[in-house]
Amino acid sequence: MSHYYQTHAITLHRRDIRENDRLLSFYTQDHGKIQAMVSGAKKIKSRLSGHLEPFAVVELGVVRGAKINKVTSAQCIFRYSRLMENIDKMMCAGFCLRFLNKMVHVGVPDKKIFTLLVSALEAINTEEPEYDVKIFNAVFTLKAMSLLGYAPELARCVVCKSEDMNEPIIFSFNKGGIVCARCRKGVEGENISEKERLFLQKSLQINFYEAMHPNEDEALYKKYNTLVSRFFMYHLPVSV
Ligand SMILES: [Zn+2]
Known part of the structure; x- marks a missing residue:
């Protein structure tokens, strides 16, 4: 070598x-x-x-x-010099750097994480945040967690594997995803609506430019932040 x-x-x-x-x-x-x-x-x-x-x-x-x-x-x-112009932007970018510094082990090559970081910094550099930067940080957290092996199962029940959600469903942090109404008895988690489940899924697909310009309602983002932060704290109990 x-x-x-x-x-x-x-x-x-x-x-x-x-x-x-x-x-x-x-x-x-x-x-x-x-x-x-x-x-x-x-x-x-x-x-x-x-x-x-x-x-x-x-x-x-x-x-x-x-x-x-x-x-x-x-x-x-x-x-990324335009980052320095705005305290919100600097906080967003600083969060991304701290997250990877604390969560990633030394010497495990992963080009996808490098690309994730570059695309986050590019979006923060060129776009003006239109909303609370916590949303951007939550989107970054969920995307990074997914690359680090903690992708939540959001398409089917983690217990019975059914895609028929049969509401009311919960997001179980310890089981790592959605649990349907039939299986939720005795399982700990947070109640979520179908709209919230779909937004969790969507957030893994949107790019960071979209995350800088949210267009959903405030209650949805608040719930999303709570779900991502509880999911994160369950699996990686470290403050960023
Ligand atoms: Zn089930």
Whole structure:
């Protein structure tokens, strides 16, 4: 295995270590999440630091180490500079970065997660949010959870596998999806309407541009946020 590689990367997190060094987490196109050190990152004229600000895609050169990887080159390819213009946008983008930094294990390559992050940042960069940014964050959470192996079953009952929903149905967090009226006895979960079930399904298909311009009613979004956050907390009990 080569000791050196280059890949596109997005900075997820930065932490100072020792006097002048910094340990960064990246989500990379080819190697999944990685951690690597930048030597002298805090010196005023650091050659690399300027390229490693958050909210940018960077061409990164990394040397693998026995204990720690080192960043040897960094060239900014694209900066999502319009993100900085609006506190709501920065919060949305910051949420996406924190989510992946906390939820994804190091060294598990997944191009779909890189693509998810790029498309989220592109939408936040170019669109003005028309609604509470919590909706965007919930859509990102459910999409990311699905890629990480926690996709909820929303098309059929998780117990009897029937597609005939036979209301009233519930969303069971521990069973990972919808439970129909016939099977719901004794199962813990949240009552949901057919409209809410359909919106959960739809949210996994819409792109992030649509998530920036919601067009459903407020009560539906409120319920959606609650369902996604409870589903998330059940499976990944970590604060983002
Ligand atoms: Zn059933």
